[in-house]
Every structure is written in structure tokens, then in C-alpha cells.
Amino acid sequence: MGCCRSFCGILVLLLALLIGWLQVACPQPHPTGLIFATVFTIMGYNKPMTEPVPKNLEAAKKHEGERTLTLASGAKMPAIGIGMCCRPTAYHQESVYNTILWYLLQGGRHIDTAEIYGNHVAIGQALKEAAKRGVPREEVFLVTKVWPEDFGYDSTVHAVERMLQDLGVDYIDVVLMHAPRKLAPLLVWHMYMEGSVDEFYNHGCKNHVACRRNTWKAMSELKDQGKIRDLGVSNFQIDQMKELQALKLAPISVHQFQYHPWLPEFQQKVVEFCHANKIAITAYNSLGGFKDKDKALVIEGLKAVGKKHSRSTGQVLLRWALEKNVSVIPGTGNPKHIKVKSFERKNRKTWASTTSL
Numbered sequence: 419m420g421c422c423r424s425f426c427g428i429l430v431l432l433l434a435l436l437i438g439w440l441q442v443a444c445p446q447p448h449p450t451g452l453i454f455a456t457v458f459t460i461m462g463y464n465k466p467m468t469e470p471v472p473k474n475l476e477a478a479k480k481h482e483g484e485r486t487l488t489l490a491s492g493a494k495m496p497a498i499g500i501g502m503c504c505r506p507t508a509y510h511q512e513s514v515y516n517t518i519l520w521y522l523l524q525g526g527r528h529i530d531t532a533e534i535y536g537n538h539v540a541i542g543q544a545l546k547e548a549a550k551r552g553v554p555r556e557e558v559f560l561v562t563k564v565w566p567e568d569f570g571y572d573s574t575v576h577a578v579e580r581m582l583q584d585l586g587v588d589y590i591d592v593v594l595m596h597a598p599r600k601l602a603p604l605l606v607w608h609m610y611m612e613g614s615v616d617e618f619y620n621h622g623c624k625n626h627v628a629c630r631r632n633t634w635k636a637m638s639e640l641k642d643q644g645k646i647r648d649l650g651v652s653n654f655q656i657d658q659m660k661e662l663q664a665l666k667l668a669p670i671s672v673h674q675f676q677y678h679p680w681l682p683e684f685q686q687k688v689v690e691f692c693h694a695n696k697i698a699i700t701a702y703n704s705l706g707g708f709k710d711k712d713k714a715l716v717i718e719g720l721k722a723v724g725k726k727h728s729r730s731t732g733q734v735l736l737r738w739a740l741e742k743n744v745s746v747i748p749g750t751g752n753p754k755h756i757k758v759k760s761f762e763r764k765n766r767k768t769w770a771s772t773t774s775l
């Protein structure tokens with residue numbers, strides 16, 4: 419046990435040093451993103467990249483009668499989006515371009531990304547190409563996130579301006595605070611390499627609460643200027659949302675977090691809080707995430723319901739979330755998955771959420 423703890427400590431320290439070194443050596447705003455990109459690319463080294471879109475593929479109309487979630491601004495967020503993280507095709511820039519172009523030309527309209535995913539420029543290029551081929555920007559619902567390294571008033575303003583420029587758009591539908599605070603390895607870096615435990619030294623705020631509040635203030639002002647339509651959070655706890663609400667600035671419109679049938683009790687409370695406060699929920703890890711995915715895909719009840727409706731277990735789980743009025747954003751580089759909204763159907767009958775798990 420002790421041995422394992424020391425090993426983990428050394429691993430965290432090495433990771434922190436690597437991140438720190440990248441921060442100094444690399445001119446990009448988010449070297450941490452390079453680490454994610456490298457890890458996910460190595461993990462999926464044998465998976466195919468997204469194939470190019472045929473030049474003569476015409477734009478399909480956006481899906482008729484699509485489920486939507488109404489946000490605080492009155493905007494309608496399409497319930498089914500595409501997630502652009504955590505898989506090789508989300509970091510390989512040509513694949514990012516191809517994936518988004520396939521998605522938009524085949525009627526999809528909700529894109530979920532983040533600055534830390536490092537794919538804004540390629541997404542922007544695909545948006546531009548799709549617009550030329552008949553998919554207007556106004557039909558696309560674009561969601562991105564401010565990474566905690568950019569928290570603080572000024573750095574948030576700069577981050578959002580950079581996002582607008584990289585994505586090539588003049589407004590973003592939803593900007594989320596990606597996580598409530600910095601990741602632990604970065605704190606270790608501050609301690610070891612800068613001899614300081616002051617992780618806020620470049621944020622213009624004294625502690626996590628002040629940093630989050632200053633970020634929300636900046637985002638609310640950007641919303642008033644029309645550069646963002648709705649604001650939201652990701653991976654927050656109830657108290658952290660209450661902190662923002664107490665500012666009486668823009669409302670929290672969306673909360674994105676891990677959501678699937680095996681949520682622990684404290685996360686169920688977050689779900690109840692969102693419902694009570696009219697905060698739309700977007701699910702990630704709908705198939706169970708790293709921890710529960712293997713478990714999920716072999717559950718007999720899910721397999722049986724999938725068989726009955728000619729759907730895969732993954733599709734039953736995606737549908738399960740939709741029936742709870744939650745938006746889903748599965749990632750894929752597979753044009754068939756991009757195209758077939760196979761877990762959605764025109765009829766609104768519930769069949770997945772009543773599955774016995």
C-alpha cells in the first residue's frame with residue numbers, strides 16, 4: 419500500500435514536471451491539452467481516422483422534430499450532439515475537420531468542444547466549409563469551455579476572444595467553466611518549480627472561489643456584449659453553483675457532467691439541483707465512462723431491450739439519457755454513427771429509461 423502511494427506520488431510529480439516543462443517550452447496557451455492529446459492518441463493508435471467527406475455530398479436538412487432543451491436565454495439546444503474529446507479522431511486535425519463536416523452535412527447541429535481539446539481551428543474550418551455547402555452558422559449550436567488555467571477576469575476575457583477567433587465565429591452558443599479548479603499535478607508544479615504554493619499568482623484573484631466568481635463576471639459581461647448566448651458549468655458541485663448564483667449575474671443555463679444509470683448518490687443530488695433550478699443537463703460518459711463501460715455493455719437487461727428494439731447496448735444507454743430530458747454528446751469518428759441517429763426515433767415513447775438495470 420505504502421509502496422503504491424509512493425509510486426503514485428512520483429508519477430504525479432513527474433507528470434507535473436512534464437506539464438510545467440511544456441508550459442515553458444511550448445508557445446500554445448494550453449500545454450496540458452498536449453498531454454491529453456498524446457495520451458488519447460497513444461491509447462487509440464490502431465483505430466482508423468475519420469475518412470474524408472465526398473466532394474459531392476450535399477447538405478441534408480437539419481433533423482425535423484429533433485428533441486431540444488430550452489435554455490435560460492430561450493435558445494433551444496439540440497438534445498443530441500457530437501463530443502470532440504478523448505479519442506484520437508478528436509486530436510488528429512484532419513479527422514476533426516472530416517468528422518464535423520460529416521456531422522453537419524448529415525443534419526447534426528450540436529458540437530461540444532473545449533479549448534483544452536486543441537481542435538477549435540479545425541472545427542472552425544469545417545463550420546466554414548459546411549456554411550458554403552448550405553449549413554448556416556445560425557443553425558449550429560456550438561458549445562465550448564474555459565479551462566481553469568484561464569480563470570480570473572482578464573484571462574477569461576482573453577480566452578473567449580481567442581476562442582471566437584480560432585473557431586471563426588462571432589458568437590458562441592454556450593461557454594462552460596470546464597471544471598471548478600485546476601488539476602492537482604499543476605499545483606505540484608507550482609510548489610516544486612516555482613517554490614510557491616500560490617497557484618493564483620497569475621489570475622488576479624486570491625482563491626478558488628474568487629477565481630470562479632471573477633470568471634463568471636467576465637463571462638456574464640461577454641454574454642451582455644452578445645459574444646456568448648448562454649453560460650454554464652461542468653463538473654461542479656452544488657455549493658459551487660450556488661456561489662455563482664449568489665452573484666446575481668447571468669443564470670447558469672447548462673451543467674455538463676458524467677451522467678449514466680450508475681451515478682453515485684451525491685451526483686443524484688446535483689441532478690435534482692439542476693432540475694429545481696432549470697439548469698439543462700448535458701451528459702458525458704453516457705456509456706458508463708472508463709469505470710463502468712465494460713460493466714454496462716454486458717448487462718442482460720440492456721442487451722435484451724437493445725435486441726427488442728434492434729439497437730446496440732450503447733444506443734440504449736444514449737436513449738436512456740434522452741428520455742430523462744438530458745442532452746447527450748457521444749464522440750465518434752465513424753461516419754455511420756455520425757449519420758445514424760439510431761438511438762432517437764420520431765416517436766417519443768419511453769422504452770429505454772424503464773429498463774431494469
Ligand SMILES: NC(=O)c1ccc[n+]([C@@H]2O[C@H](COP(=O)([O-])OP(=O)(O)OC[C@H]3O[C@@H](n4cnc5c(N)ncnc54)[C@H](OP(=O)(O)O)[C@@H]3O)[C@@H](O)[C@H]2O)c1
Nearest residue numbers: 501502503530652702703704732733747748749750752755
Ligand atoms: N466536461 C468534461 O469534463 C468532459 C469530460 C469527458 C467528455 N466530455 C465531452 O463528452 C464527449 C463524449 O465523451 P464520452 O466519454 O461520453 O464518450 P466517448 O468516449 O466519446 O464515447 C462515445 C461512445 O459512443 C459510441 N457512439 C457514438 N455515436 C453512437 C451512435 N450513434 N450509436 C451507437 N454508439 C455510438 C462511440 O462508439 P464509436 O467510437 O464506435 O462510434 C463510443 O463508444 C467528449 O467528446 C467531450 O466532448 C466532457
